[in-house]
Amino acid sequence: MDENTVGFTSISPEGRFLIGTTRDEKNGPYIYSSGFVGTLSCLNIWSVELSFTSIYSMSSGAMNINGDCLAWRYVLGMIVGNLTIVPNTIIYYPGYSLLEQRSKWCSDHMTSLSCPTVYARLGIGNDQRKMLWRCYCSEALVPSKYCYSILSNSTAYETKHNELVAIN
DSSP, X not given: OOTTSXXXXXXXXXXXXXXXXXXXXXXXXXEGGGSOOSOOXXXXXXXXXXXXXXXXXXXXXXXXXXXXXXXXXXXXXXXXXXXXXXTTSTTTSHHHHHHHHHHHHHHHHOTTSOSXXXXXXXXXXXXXSSXXXXXXXXXXBOTTSSSBOTTTXXXXXXXXXXXXXXXX
């Protein structure tokens, strides 16, 4: 982005990025009493436009791409105000807990796959244009277990996109 981009605002090193407050008038005081009330589970800000695939993967719980301007893992250390942080909850790690729930579904329902551990992962569909949720055996994944290994050429997976997307 450049400074001519609509909505672009630079923040000085001494500046603050506020979430959940409003102003009655431009450059007027912030009105904290009418601010955000609710739950915030993740916040990342990027300096570039993300691809559809990246956004879809994050919204589906497949991965979390940390923002290059602001990353969720650093937000927690910068919080000021009347907030309660509840660590180690589903809300604290939203993408990871959803992925864990989907992997559990695969383990519980994919008896046709003869492997000891089954993982839910998002992968490219057969037409190479769409991302699909699948249940994978570990040998079909890269060593980190985060994605399908194209080098393995494994068929030790089953596409269960609709079933896994239904888990929220």
